[in-house]
Amino acid sequence: MNSPTAPIDQLIARHGQDPHALVQLLREAQALEGWLPRATLVRIARALQLDLADVEGVAGFYRFFHTQPVGRTHILFSDNITDRMLGSEALMADLCARLGVEPGRMRDDGLVSVDTCSCTGLCDQGPALLVNHHQVVTGLDVARVAELAQLVQRQVPMAQWPAHWFTVEDNIRRADVLLGLPLARGAAIQAALQRGAQATLDEIVASRLRGRGGAGFATGRKWTLCRDAPGAQRYVVCNADEGEPGTFKDRVLLTRHADDVFEGMTIAALAIGARHGLVYLRGEYRYLLEPLQAELERRRRDHLLGPAILGHDGFEFDIDIHVGAGAYVCGEESALIESLEGKRGTPRIRPPFPVEHGYLGHPTTVNNVETFCAAARVVLGGGEWWSRIGTPQSSGTKIHSVSGDCERPGLYEYPFGTRIGRILEDCGARDTQAVQVGGPSGVCVSAFEFGRRIAFEDVPTAGAFMVFDRSRDMFEVARNFAHFFAHESCGFCTPCRVGTELVARRMDKLAQGRGSRHDIDVLFELDTLLHATTHCGLGASACNPLRDTVAKFRPAYERRLQSLYFEPAFDLDAELSIARRMTGREDAGAYLEPPR
């Protein structure tokens, strides 16, 4: 470990001792030993000339970094509501029992640890799990879990596990312009070069294309602002941190249409005058890194990246891939940039916005994977053609990641303006009670609203479409989402850090049958506060599922209330459990009320 050729030193040398590479370096260093011993943090801090506490602060921020040992096989069950609906909780309990391990705790011999993580983006083929922050296993069932326990117990290397476990299906059910045949490689760049930078940007503006990550900001305007911002260098960043639970369209685009994504980034580079591109790939999609890098290498060979693209002197552009480490908040563009710079993923104070002051202070355009695919199509087909698809305020098509209670989960692409009911019919959903459109931060749509349409002017979406039939308990759906937000809060501002935790605890109190109407009033109060006062959009939208489900599925809450007035959160009988243990008493007299 102390020799100059130690693997950790080789990693540091490869990153040129660049402090901005800290997150990448921590990820690669962790792959060496499975966790990050303090000595490793000290070594990295010294090499990068950073303060140890800053390195520690970064390591402690990302869920996929471990500053305490984890098992040599570290298994994370995806804990999205759709995984739960497919039985993930029972399967995880089964695996833990077979391996003799407690959730969240390493087995004493260090062989294995089992825990949960936020959505892995495999909702159409769950339950799913992630092994050693690298490989995903899909389609879990009792038999697969039994075999998995044996392989782990016998210490069979992951490379020798059944290959079909790692199969990730694309499940494209309905293709329109984006999910159809991939573009001919280089065709869109060729078209953009023929038009020239300004005319290319004009086409994007004319297309009225809006960002596909959820907020729907006009892409042409974003690129124009970035191009016009003062600065010597500009950056194009692809947001592939697809962390919104229930969303998996970007995974498929990066698997099947990576060329379209890179093509779109290259067009953006031409339009704004950038020479550097970065893809922020979420840690859960680590298994896609090598195929994507191979694709980039092919494009360099074909002069679609690098100096003099397609022979045009002065058009130079290349792309690097940065892998995240388990932080939903990094989907927010300024937090994403902080993470790219090797820091904690705390959203920045805005203004200034990234188009003016982005990566390393340079003007930066951050766009969604799907937005880049769309931009490539716009350049080929023309802005006028794209703007005629969809609705007045929402041009083009949108890809939906459909999961939950339906016969055919997978990807469905429709023009904007499509009825929610139409998507439900196409995916084979029956007896549907509700759809969570856009993920936990989106909108919960109930049956009487299925005539509403997907569009920025009606029901906007970042792509998730989770279906719940009448057998589902919408309170449990909202409780799952409440825990998700509490888990993913960056911890920077008071209302989100404390508020998301208070919401999760209140929902647990209701789930235990100890709630009162007062608790629902407090939940409303927290919703209003978080919506108004948080530092970024994560906190502001954290109570959306709560608000929607209380309004639309109130009986699911009311049947949990023990009292219509007030029940304290402090449970005196539970607090007396320590006294009962110490005195060895379990008789009725040792309880204030008979045990429930």
Place this chain on the structure above:
Amino acid sequence: MIASTEVSSGGSFLLDGVEVPFEPGDTVLAAATRAGHYLPHLCWLPDFKPHGSCRLCSVRVYGRTIASCTLAAEAGLQVEGRSDALQAQRKTLLQMLFVEGNHFCPSCEKSGNCLLQATAYEMGMEGPHFEEFYPDRPVDASHPDILLEFNRCILCELCVRASRDVDGKNVFAIGGRSVKTHLLVNSESGKLADTAMALGDRAMDVCPVGVILPKRRGFAVPIGERRFDAKPVSARTELVPHAHPAQPGEDTP
């Protein structure tokens, strides 16, 4: 989404109907405070770069709620600063900070000098409202002269900023995430004794609560005769230095 970051020239805006003059580069909070108007705040000090984490200074502008410490002052802006709804929101934010940590005012050396406590009195907070979290946070008593009482930390990062930007010592940083976010000490042992922290540091006197305390100086001024015992926090005057351009949200060059 896009707002200009160009520094406006000076002028005045309206805070609850009262005209407040501002200088180029001012935030709403800085200008209001300089003019003697009280807007509650915990993570802001006039001579530090704004942070925007406590959210107590949030005001209503253009129908939206925005932290006034990061909001650039603009001529003609109509700011709602102390409506009943905003004051109620502030009280709830304070209650959140109280239940998140372990705040036992009667036995706290900072009682009477504590900005959190004084602001809670000012906002009429009479109880915690929420259930307490009672976190387990060990203290750091390793330093010969200084005690770190993490139970009271509200994560304002003023000590982080003071130690880095004024003292040049980088003694503190932020670690963890979500409700487990916490203050870190920058040394291999993680203990304050192994840092360069000293009694004369600026980081010693920026803590709004009772985390960073000099040892062997307990209750030198009796409770009842302390700073906020004499005057409520709203009557406190803070010297706000004159703004320099490009202050809000701007990184150090």
